[in-house]
Amino acid sequence: MTAKPDLAALTALRGIAAWYVVLYHIRTSSADLLPPFLLDIFAKGYLAVDFFFLLSGFVIWLSYRDRIAENGIAAIPGFLARRFARIYPLHFVILCGAMVFALVLAATGRSSPEAYPWQELPLHLLLIQNWGFTTALSWNDPAWSISVEMAAYLLFPLIALGTDWRAISTPILLALIGLFALALHSFFVAMDAPILDANITQTGLLRCLIQFTIGTILCALWLRWRDRAIAMAALSAAGGIAVGALALTGVIAETLAVPLAFSGLLLTAALTATMPRNPLAARPLHYLGEISYATYLAHFLLFVLFKLLFVDDSGQIGAGGLAGFLVLTFIVSALLYHLVERPAQRTLNKQFEKLFARKPQTA
Numbered sequence: 001m002t003a004k005p006d007l008a009a010l011t012a013l014r015g016i017a018a019w020y021v022v023l024y025h026i027r028t029s030s031a032d033l034l035p036p037f038l039l040d041i042f043a044k045g046y047l048a049v050d051f052f053f054l055l056s057g058f059v060i061w062l063s064y065r066d067r068i069a070e071n072g073i074a075a076i077p078g079f080l081a082r083r084f085a086r087i088y089p090l091h092f093v094i095l096c097g098a099m100v101f102a103l104v105l106a107a108t109g110r111s112s113p114e115a116y117p118w119q120e121l122p123l124h125l126l127l128i129q130n131w132g133f134t135t136a137l138s139w140n141d142p143a144w145s146i147s148v149e150m151a152a153y154l155l156f157p158l159i160a161l162g163t164d165w166r167a168i169s170t171p172i173l174l175a176l177i178g179l180f181a182l183a184l185h186s187f188f189v190a191m192d193a194p195i196l197d198a199n200i201t202q203t204g205l206l207r208c209l210i211q212f213t214i215g216t217i218l219c220a221l222w223l224r225w226r227d228r229a230i231a232m233a234a235l236s237a238a239g240g241i242a243v244g245a246l247a248l249t250g251v252i253a254e255t256l257a258v259p260l261a262f263s264g265l266l267l268t269a270a271l272t273a274t275m276p277r278n279p280l281a282a283r284p285l286h287y288l289g290e291i292s293y294a295t296y297l298a299h300f301l302l303f304v305l306f307k308l309l310f311v312d313d314s315g316q317i318g319a320g321g322l323a324g325f326l327v328l329t330f331i332v333s334a335l336l337y338h339l340v341e342r343p344a345q346r347t348l349n350k351q352f353e354k355l356f357a358r359k360p361q362t363a
Contacts, residue, residue: 008289009273009280010055010266015288017048017055018296021142022329024048026303032316046197047254049145051262053208056149057215058222058266060156061165065216068160076157081352083153087146087293088127089344090336094297095124098139101301114138130204137200142300144200148208155209156216165220173217177263180217184210185256195254211259218263222270294336299329 024045031039068075102116117138123129124139130147137144165173187206193199196207272278279285288295306325311317317325 007270007273008286009269009278010059011289011292012280012282012285013266013269013289014052014055015285015290015292015295017051018292019288020045020048021296022299022326025300026317026322026325029303029307029311029315029317030322033319033322047258047262050196050207050211050258051266052145053149053152053211054215054218054259054262054266056152057212057217058219058270059215060153060212061160061216061219062223064156065160065164065219068157069164072161073157078352078356079157080153081356082349083150085345085348085352087149089348090294090297090341091127091140091143091146092125093336093340094140094301095143098301101305130201132202132205134201140297140301142296144204145208146297148205149212151205152208152212155212159213159216165217166223168220170221170224173221177214177217177260180210180214181256181259181263184259185253188255193255196258214259214263215266218267218270222267225267226271291330291333291337294341295329295333298332298336302329302332 020042022045023042027034027039027042027045034042064079068079098116099121102112102118105112105116114136115138120129120134120138123133124143124147127143127147127150129138130144131151168176184207188194188196188198188203191199191203193203196203269280273280303325306328307315307317310321310324
C-alpha cells in the first residue's frame with residue numbers, strides 16, 4: 001500500500017475552521033467591541049462544521065477505503081476501533097468535566113437543568129445524542145457534530161465496500177455531488193430550515209452523512225486530478241467562488257450553495273497542498289490544525305466558565321477579556337492535545353492492535 005500523501009494544507013484549514021467556530025460562539029459577547037461587518041462574518045461560523053464533514057469524508061476515504069475494500073468485512077472492526085480511539089477519549093474527558101461543572105452549579109444554586117439534563121447523559125456517553133433522540137443541544141453543545149460523525153463512520157464501510165468512485169467517470173461524479181447537495185437542500189426545505197444551523201438535533205445527522213459522502217467523492221476526484229493540479233485547482237476555485245458569490249447575493253440558498261462552494265474550496269486546497277511556499281503549510285497554522293479537535297470540543301464549556309468568572313451582567317467582554325479568552329483557549333487546547341487526546345489515542349490503538357492480533361486458540 002502506498003503511503004498517504006502529506007496534505008498539511010488540509011490540516012491547517014481544519015485549524016482555521018475550528019477557530020471560526022470559536023469566534024462564532026463568542027461573537028455576541030464581543031458585540032460592543034467588534035465592528036458590524038466582523039460580527040456578520042462571525043455569525044456564519046457554524047458553517048465551518050460543514051467543511052469539517054466534507055474534510056472528514058475526504059480524509060477517511062484517502063486513509064481507509066482501500067484497506068476496507070481489500071480486506072472486506074474483516075477490516076471494519078479495526079477501522080471503527082481506530083476512529084473510536086480518535087474521537088472518544090477527549091469527548092469523554094470533557095463530558096466528565098461538564099458533569100463536575102453541572103454538579104458545582106447545582107451545589108451553588110445556579111443549576112441549569114435545560115443545559116445539563118441528566119436523563120440525556122447516557123445518549124452523550126454513547127455519542128448518539130444527535131441521532132434524533134433529543135430536541136435541544138445540551139451538555140457540551142459542539143459534541144453534536146462528533147455524534148453524527150460517529151454515524152458517518154458506521155456508514156463509511158458500506159460506501160467503501162459498495163463502490164469505488166475512481167471507477168466512475170468525472171461527469172457522473174460531478175453530477176452525483178450536485179445531486180447529493182440538492183438532496184440535502186430539499187431535506188432542509190422540507191424541514192422548513194432556511195439555514196444549515198437550523199434545528200440541529202433533527203437536521204444534523206443527514207447534514208453530516210450527505211456531506212461526508214460528498215467528501216469521499218471529492219477525494220476520488222483529487223486522486224484523478226492531482227497530476228493536473230494547477231489547472232484543476234483553478235477550475236475548482238472558480239466554481240467554488242462562483243457558487244459562494246451567488247449565495248452571498250441570495251441567488252442560491254445557503255443549504256444548497258455551501259456544500260458546493262466548500263467542495264470547490266476543499267478540492268482547491270488539496271490540489272495545491274504540495275506546491276512550494278504554500279502559506280497553509282506554515283508550521284503555526286499546521287499546529288493549529290493538529291490541536292483543532294481539542295479547540296473545537298473544549299472552547300464552548302470553557303467560555304461558559306469564563307463568562308461565569310469574568311463577565312458581568314452585561315454579558316460583554318472587553319478587548320483584554322477577548323484576548324485573554326483566546327489565549328486561554330489555545331493553551332487549554334494544546335494541553336488537552338498533548339496530555340489527553342494523543343496519549344489516549346496511542347494507548348487505545350495499541351490495545352486494539354493487540355486485541356485484533358489474537359488468534360483463536362485451537363482445542
